[in-house]
Amino acid sequence: MQTVPRTSLIIYLKHMKHERQVRKFGHIVSTNRQQRYVVMYINEQEADQIVGKLIKLKYVKHIEGSPYKYLEKVYEKEQHEIS
Structure with missing residues (x-):
């Protein structure tokens, strides 16, 4: 079973x-x-098409994407932890 990449x-x-x-x-x-507001998960491959459809709807004010994929997930040790 494969996992499908999703975005919020x-x-x-x-x-x-x-x-x-x-x-x-x-x-x-x-x-x-x-x-x-509503928080929703969608498939990442279809994200552009779905956002395009949602923006055209007259009852949608604004859409924000998830910032998760832009966050740094691997952190370097801070200087005070090394000593």
Whole structure:
């Protein structure tokens, strides 16, 4: 069984009643009704196509991608730990 690389999107909506329509684009992990956003996982290969479709929807205000792949995952030892 192979794992499919996935990425996370944060989708800001005008109204939370549109959460159902957004579900068909990926797997919703969490929602925040007060700040009106949805956190969703999508396949990395289809990310450009899905983001393009989501931006065209009139109830989507803003989309942010996950910063995880840009974070440094291997850290060097700090100077005070070496001595």
